[in-house]
Amino acid sequence: MSEATFGTDGWRGVIARDFTLARLTQVTSAILRYLQDEHLAHRGLVIGYDRRFQSRAFAEEVADTAARYGLNVWLMQDFAPSPAVSWMVRHKNAGAGIVITASHNPPQYSGLKLKEYFGGSARPSTTEKIEYLLCQAALPHHGTSPGRIESIDGRSAYQAALRAFVNEDHIRAAACPIGLDVMHGATGDMLAAPLAELGFEVKLLHGGDNPGFGGINPNPIAAHLGELSHLVRTGAATLGLATDGDGDRLAAIDENGDFLGPQELFPLLLQHLLAQRGERGRIIKSTSTTRMIDRICARYNLPLTEVAVGFKHACQAILDDQVLMAGEESGAPGIPRHLPDRDGQLAALLLLESLGCSRRPLHELKRELQRQFGPLHYRQRNLPLPAVSPQALQRHLADLQPSSVAGLKVQATTRIDCVKWHLENEAWLLLRPSGTESLVRLYAEAPAGNTADALLDHGQEMVEGLERRLS
Incomplete structure (x- = not known):
């Protein structure tokens, strides 16, 4: 059984091997102790869950544990998206929210996401304290009396908030x-x-x-x-x-019929907020995100902050400043005026709003973005780690100091998240072990697609060479 640690977004494990009722109770107890220590427990706890195997039962276990230690609990009466739980944390002014979910992981996984009092992913400083308490087996203090568990409809109010944020005439x-x-x-x-x-x-x-x-x-x-x-x-x-x-x-x-993922949608949504809705503010992006964001920010003279992968890093920056939008390579962007958290539902509505507002189809908006800000081709590849621990590989990857990658001169190196080489001609390559799976993730971008492909190939050769040395 693996240790319960928080990755890029929460704790996840294989059901019945890593993710068990006993381990879930331990993790919940550490979270409750943290809330008590931070004087947040009295504000109560929102609990939601997804549609995975036994998610409702796991959520009820969390609720029972929290009530036993004196916390009042709002338990979603049905499954709900994670951002609905984040929204309900703010709506109820709760001390925190817990979502039983393994997000996009394979079916055999379950997991737990912690949403802090501000309605966003738990920050690294928070999860470090919880992991310390977990290692210390620090149980929460018993309340003077059991808390109550209230079943709530967490979907309707969130749905209404989504619709209030967008222009429904443009969507129509x-x-x-x-x-x-x-x-x-x-x-x-x-x-x-x-x-x-x-x-x-x-x-x-x-x-x-x-x-x-x-x-x-x-x-x-x-x-x-x-x-x-x-x-x-x-x-x-x-x-x-x-x-x-x-x-x-x-x-x-x-x-x-062409696919658009976060690297295409984040810039499109940002351009919509800036050009069509007239909004302004600081932009946050993860280090694995397209440079198209940099170009848009430069055009509009907007401050841009680059953080490590995982929305928990963006949350700290959001709390520190006035942020219009924050995004990363793996999810929908977050808009703090709605929620300091990723929200696929809001992103979908805003995308449709942009189509109605511009009266242009999506493929034309995508092409116009490349024409207006210059071409960029983004690539991403995952490599399994069958024989080497991600931690060991990360240490060695961060020590690599090539003078060139795939024939392009290295102009700068950053280690916000493992190692990223900034190359000539606005190209870049990032190598980082996953925070949720036994994988190494490779990211590359360049003005030409064949160059981006060559960068990934070179990066894969580096990773495989290190694997052979370490295994």
Whole structure:
């Protein structure tokens, strides 16, 4: 059984091997002790869950544990996306929120995400304290009396907040036959119902319960969205949208059937907020995110902060400053005026708002962005780590000091998250072990697609060479 540690976003493990009721109670107890130590326990705890195997039962175990130690608990009466729990934490002025979810991980996983009092992912300083308490087996202090457990509808108020944030007239102007793949995840019909009211003919895919997720990870990457892409390519839908297992990721299929992931959607949504909604503020991006964000910020003279991968790092920056938008390579961006957290549902509505506001199709907006700010081609690749620990590999990767990568001169090196080489011609390569899976993630970007591919190949050779030396 592995140790319970918090990765880029929460603690995750294989059900019955790592993620057990006993271990869940231990982690919950450490969180409760932290809330007591920080004088937050009296504000209560919001608990939500996704549609994975036994998620409801795990959430009830967390609720019972918290009530036993005197905390009042608001327990979602049905599954809900993670951002709905974040929103409810702020709505209830709670001390924290816990979501039972393993997000986009394979079906055999479950997990726990901690949302802090401000309605965002737990910051590194917070999870470090919780991990310390967990190692010390520090149980919370018993309350003078048991807390109450209140069942709440956590979906309706959140749904209303989403609709209040966007311009529904602009969304109506984009109405069309739309494919919506929720991948058997916690988004469920949360988007389908309002979109139907706004004039869309919604074709909902994978909306039913299926803890096996049809045999794939509930991660909206191109390889998993064949059915959605087919809907668009055959003319059954004009546009496709997809959310992940807990609703904090978004992907799209444009009118030509082409896939758009976070690297395309983050810049498009940012440009929409700036050019069409006239909003301004600091922008936060993870170190693995496209340089298109840098170019847009330079054009609009906006401050930009680069942080490590994991929205918990963005949350600290959000609390420190006036931030318009924060995003990373793996999820939907967060807009602090709505929530200091990633939100796939809001991103979907804002994307449709941008289409209605501009009266242009998605593929044209994507092409216009490249024309206006210059071409960039982003690539990402995952390599399994069968024989080497991620921690050992990370230490050695960070020590690499090449003078060039794939024939491009190294102009600077940053170690915000493992190692990233900034190369000539605005190209870059990042190598970092995953915080949630036994993988090394490789990222590259360049003005030419073949250059980005060559950078990934060179990076893979580096990683495999280190693996051979260390195994």
